[in-house]
Amino acid sequence: MYDADVIVIGSGGGGAVAAKELGEKGLKVLVLEAGPFYGNKQWQNPNSERGGEWSSSYHDLDIGLYKKTYNLYENNMNDVVSGAIRFGPADRRRDPWHRKMPQQGDIWQASGVGGTTQHYWAQSPRAFPSAVDHIWPISYRELIPYYEKVEATLPVQFSPITPKEELFYYGAKKAGWTLNPTLNVVTPGYRPNPNAILPPNKHLMDPNYSMEQLNHMEGCTLQGHCVNGCTSGPSVDRIAKRGTLVSYIPLALKTGNVSIRPNSFTINILTEQDPKEGLRACGVQFRDTWTGEVGELKAKTIVMAAGCIESPRLWLNAGLPYNAWVGRGLTNHYFDWVGGVFDEKDLLSILGTTSVFPYAGHTSGARVDIPGIGIFQVSCLSPGLMSFLTYGFSEAGYNALRPPEPGEPWNMRGRVVGPELKELMKHYSQTMTMLLLTDDEVRYSNRVEVDPLLKDENGPIPVIHYSPSAKTLQRRDKLARYACETLQHAGAKKIIRSDLPTGFLLHIESTMRMGHVVDSNCEAYQVKRLYIADNSVHFNGIGGPNPTLTTQALATRTADKLAHKYFGHSIETDK
Amino acid sequence: MQEAENCQLPADNQTLVTFRALVEAIVPHTPELAGFGELQTLGAADLGVHYYLAWELDHTLALFFGIHLTNFPLAASTARLLNVGAVQFAAASQLIQPINCSHWVISPFSALAPLDRIRVLAMLEQLRVDLGTLPPPYQNNGGNVKFIIDYLNRATLFGTYSEWSAYGSTRLCTPTERVLQSFPIGWEQSGYPGVSLGYRALRGFLLTIVRDKGVSTIV
Numbered sequence: 001m002y003d004a005d006v007i008v009i010g011s012g013g014g015g016a017v018a019a020k021e022l023g024e025k026g027l028k029v030l031v032l033e034a035g036p037f038y039g040n041k042q043w044q045n046p047n048s049e050r051g052g053e054w055s056s057s058y059h060d061l062d063i064g065l066y067k068k069t070y071n072l073y074e075n076n077m078n079d080v081v082s083g084a085i086r087f088g089p090a091d092r093r094r095d096p097w098h099r100k101m102p103q104q105g106d107i108w109q110a111s112g113v114g115g116t117t118q119h120y121w122a123q124s125p126r127a128f129p130s131a132v133d134h135i136w137p138i139s140y141r142e143l144i145p146y147y148e149k150v151e152a153t154l155p156v157q158f159s160p161i162t163p164k165e166e167l168f169y170y171g172a173k174k175a176g177w178t179l180n181p182t183l184n185v186v187t188p189g190y191r192p193n194p195n196a197i198l199p200p201n202k203h204l205m206d207p208n209y210s211m212e213q214l215n216h217m218e219g220c221t222l223q224g225h226c227v228n229g230c231t232s233g234p235s236v237d238r239i240a241k242r243g244t245l246v247s248y249i250p251l252a253l254k255t256g257n258v259s260i261r262p263n264s265f266t267i268n269i270l271t272e273q274d275p276k277e278g279l280r281a282c283g284v285q286f287r288d289t290w291t292g293e294v295g296e297l298k299a300k301t302i303v304m305a306a307g308c309i310e311s312p313r314l315w316l317n318a319g320l321p322y323n324a325w326v327g328r329g330l331t332n333h334y335f336d337w338v339g340g341v342f343d344e345k346d347l348l349s350i351l352g353t354t355s356v357f358p359y360a361g362h363t364s365g366a367r368v369d370i371p372g373i374g375i376f377q378v379s380c381l382s383p384g385l386m387s388f389l390t391y392g393f394s395e396a397g398y399n400a401l402r403p404p405e406p407g408e409p410w411n412m413r414g415r416v417v418g419p420e421l422k423e424l425m426k427h428y429s430q431t432m433t434m435l436l437l438t439d440d441e442v443r444y445s446n447r448v449e450v451d452p453l454l455k456d457e458n459g460p461i462p463v464i465h466y467s468p469s470a471k472t473l474q475r476r477d478k479l480a481r482y483a484c485e486t487l488q489h490a491g492a493k494k495i496i497r498s499d500l501p502t503g504f505l506l507h508i509e510s511t512m513r514m515g516h517v518v519d520s521n522c523e524a525y526q527v528k529r530l531y532i533a534d535n536s537v538h539f540n541g542i543g544g545p546n547p548t549l550t551t552q553a554l555a556t557r558t559a560d561k562l563a564h565k566y567f568g569h570s571i572e573t574d575k
Numbered sequence: 576m577q578e579a580e581n582c583q584l585p586a587d588n589q590t591l592v593t594f595r596a597l598v599e600a601i602v603p604h605t606p607e608l609a610g611f612g613e614l615q616t617l618g619a620a621d622l623g624v625h626y627y628l629a630w631e632l633d634h635t636l637a638l639f640f641g642i643h644l645t646n647f648p649l650a651a652s653t654a655r656l657l658n659v660g661a662v663q664f665a666a667a668s669q670l671i672q673p674i675n676c677s678h679w680v681i682s683p684f685s686a687l688a689p690l691d692r693i694r695v696l697a698m699l700e701q702l703r704v705d706l707g708t709l710p711p712p713y714q715n716n717g718g719n720v721k722f723i724i725d726y727l728n729r730a731t732l733f734g735t736y737s738e739w740s741a742y743g744s745t746r747l748c749t750p751t752e753r754v755l756q757s758f759p760i761g762w763e764q765s766g767y768p769g770v771s772l773g774y775r776a777l778r779g780f781l782l783t784i785v786r787d788k789g790v791s792t793i794v
């Protein structure tokens with residue numbers, strides 16, 4: 001009667017982890033993923049042909065196909081409308097899946113095996129303990145063994161130093177920040193990013209090895225394409241940047257218990273009434289994104305990991321019981337972005353080179369953590385992405401029409417246009433940029449809902465509203481000041497604060513919050529046997545740190561709890 | 576399901592003229608930079624980024640209409656939004672520089688001086704406009720107006736400084752059929768060496784995580 005023990009919906013940051021953990025426990029797992037499966041023999045031309053249906057074998061993974069798709073070109077990879085990594089069907093002739101967001105901004109999520117971790121930058125810090133303890137239904141301590149397990153599995157390691165990190169540390173030290181050698185951040189300070197990136201190739205600095213050779217060996221080559229998906233590695237599962245497509249998915253397939261069906265958009269959750277358990281989940285309906293055919297699968301338990309927008313959308317479209325918190329409480333680290341342009345001679349004296357080399361090294365390799373406020377982290381990108389984030393994407397309008405007041409720690413705020421922009425982009429190589437992550441306060445009014453009229457092939461479409469609280473705004477402003485002061489101390493001659501739009505959504509969290517929609521084991525209060533294992537179960541924005549590691553720790557824990565409750569396994573941390 | 580794309584752009588002339596004026600105002604042709612090489616003079620319009628905007632806007636929205644998934648092209652209505660904005664801007668006597676009368680009939684937006692075009696964008700973004708006069712999907716929908724004005728800015732930059740223009744004659748094909756034909760001009764202008772297999776840029780380590788029996792220590 002059942003097709004599997006567990007169906008996992010979505011194979012991104014959280015779903016892939018749940019699948020691997022459950023498969024390792026010997027449970028039979030089916031994963032349904034809306035987008036394509038890149039680097040897999042079953043799909044030779046994943047963006048133009050339907051290809052196979054399921055992949056159940058580690059041997060399906062194919063590094064040649066992987067590198068053919070992940071070609072590192074920024075427009076080809078990242079274009080939100082038509083890029084290889086976008087939120088849309090595998091068929092790139094088709095339009096992306098639409099979300100309505102009536103405000104400035106952009107929702108940056110990706111479909112496909114690996115989900116949004118395909119272009120995440122692999123920063124994998126733990127939550128700030130102060131954002132969890134006495135606030136979440138579970139304690140920080142309870143998370144630690146799961147953090148350890150995920151960090152060892154990915155694995156997570158501190159970033160190496162390349163010129164931009166050196167410049168960042170130089171400025172941070174001069175601005176008075178001290179080194180914080182820890183994974184559990186309770187005081188402010190700077191440190192390298194704990195990144196899910198393999199350590200640099202041991203032969204990287206040895207000219208006897210060509211770059212071509214190094215690219216086919218294990219270890220990061222500091223190629224600086226983390227956002228485009230990374231191509232350094234001898235096989236899919238040894239690629240340097242550890243998105244789940246190359247980390248947890250290969251491990252899941254290796255268990256022999258996990259089958260993955262890409263191109264399968266789950267459109268409904270099937271439930272039944274059980275005399276003892278009450279309402280419980282027992283299956284799903286999904287739509288093949290190539291043929292439009294609708295299929296049905298049954299399982300004893302369901303894990304929803306469709307991400308912070310699609311999980312609530314699926315709940316609502318499936319007509320699951322009303323819960324006032326479904327889709328509510330969205331947090332987003334209300335991002336900001338600042339950049340400093342340096343003189344070549346200053347760079348020469350600090351770094352011994354005239355360039356920041358913004359394109360070399362981890363996309364982001366170092367940070368200043370400030371519990372209670374947030375984080376600023378050096379983050380540098382190729383020019384297309386860098387130009388729009390630094391000079392073209394803002395809630396503050398145009399710098400030329402509304403220049404900042406004198407005395408601010410930035411010389412420019414908002415979009416830059418005209419000859420001034422071209423002059424600035426000429427100095428791209430002398431520009432260090434930083435991403436700012438705010439400790440974002442939960443507000444009930446920030447939400448995902450479904451449109452009463454508009455539909456796509458998968459049902460009523462999501463509508464997103466986000467506006468920061470006064471406290472979040474204050475913290476963000478402080479953070480921008482701290483970051484710009486660090487740039488000043490490093491010697492930047494011009495400083496720009498983009499003032500990114502409120503609706504720039506990358507670190508979406510807490511739309512199906514623990515304690516409101518799911519219990520402390522991440523099982524839905526109102527629908528038994530339905531678990532959630534993506535960013536949406538976070539109780540808040542974890543204080544500002546990048547969210548994925550916490551999702552992965554929770555997904556590991558959730559797999560434990562699920563296997564214990566419904567399959568009689570012992571809990572791993574009790575062993 | 577949509578048909579496979581050919582590489583033609585359906586956008587009409589008015590749309591392209593309007594977008595050309597837009598991208599030129601954001602990333603202009605700059606003869607004054609000739610001293611740094613002819614290449615530095617090229618602006619977004621020289622790179623054809625107005626075609627990029629039109630292509631993207633025409634391929635971004637698909638919704639159910641009746642019982643079919645239907646593509647809603649947005650380029651023409653977005654260009655019209657800019658032109659309606661320009662007319663209202665001029666009517667409110669906000670112009671700072673004279674208009675180019677010969678362009679007015681084709682595209683009022685393109686008839687404005689570059690900085691006035693930016694002022695029109697600001698006016699629209701701040702919703703200082705009669706929302707009822709705008710074309711759908713912007714009519715009486717301030718949220719959509721804010722979204723699209725911001726989008727036009729960032730897409731112009733992404734089109735200019737990414738490799739898009741270097742797809743040359745294939746740049747308007749479906750993405751899987753595009754072929755790179757030269758080194759991207761925006762990359763050259765910004766001194767980006769292009770995609771790379773790696774850099775010998777390692778300068779050491781500040782901290783290292785050491786794991787032993789499920790416990791991490793930092794050295």
Ligand SMILES: Cc1cc2nc3c(=O)[nH]c(=O)nc-3n(C[C@H](O)[C@H](O)[C@H](O)COP(=O)(O)OP(=O)(O)OC[C@H]3O[C@@H](n4cnc5c(N)ncnc54)[C@H](O)[C@@H]3O)c2cc1C
Nearest residue numbers: 010012013014034111115116121122123266534535546548
């Ligand atoms: C450019 C960028 C950089 C980032 N950098 C970092 C970083 O350095 N560190 C960090 O911690 N975070 C980073 N993030 C955020 C990170 O990507 C997310 O936190 C993480 O991917 C969230 O995991 P998730 O499982 O919640 O969702 P996702 O990873 O988005 O996975 C959801 C999956 O479900 C699939 N899906 C959705 N609906 C359905 C459906 N109905 N049926 C079947 N499948 C469905 C989707 O296609 C997708 O594959 C970054 C994000 C972006 C965009």
Ligand code: SF4
Nearest residue numbers: 220221223224226230
């Ligand atoms: S720096 Fe390069 S090699 Fe290293 S992880 Fe990022 S993309 Fe891969």
